[in-house]
Amino acid sequence: MARECPSMKDNLKGCTCTYEPCSRKGNCCACIAYHRSNGELPGCLFPPEAERTYDRSIAAFVRHFGKRG
Numbered sequence: 001m002a003r004e005c006p007s008m009k010d011n012l013k014g015c016t017c018t019y020e021p022c023s024r025k026g027n028c029c030a031c032i033a034y035h036r037s038n039g040e041l042p043g044c045l046f047p048p049e050a051e052r053t054y055d056r057s058i059a060a061f062v063r064h065f066g067k068r069g
Contacts, residue, residue, distance in 0.1 A: 017043040
């Protein structure tokens with residue numbers, strides 16, 4: 001059975017993206033599609049200190065989590 005996505009209002013409560021002019025805040029499907037099309041990951045997958053750099057590259061993700069052995 002497929003699970004429905006929470007509403008945008010619910011998504012906004014948990015959205016950790018600090019990029020304020022983002023038009024996709026709370027629209028997780030659009031956010032993931034946008035970043036995927038750019039070879040990136042959404043900010044919510046990064047810890048706060050890494051998210052604030054706005055470097056959404058896969059290399060940045062690996063650099064951050066590769067440090068944690």
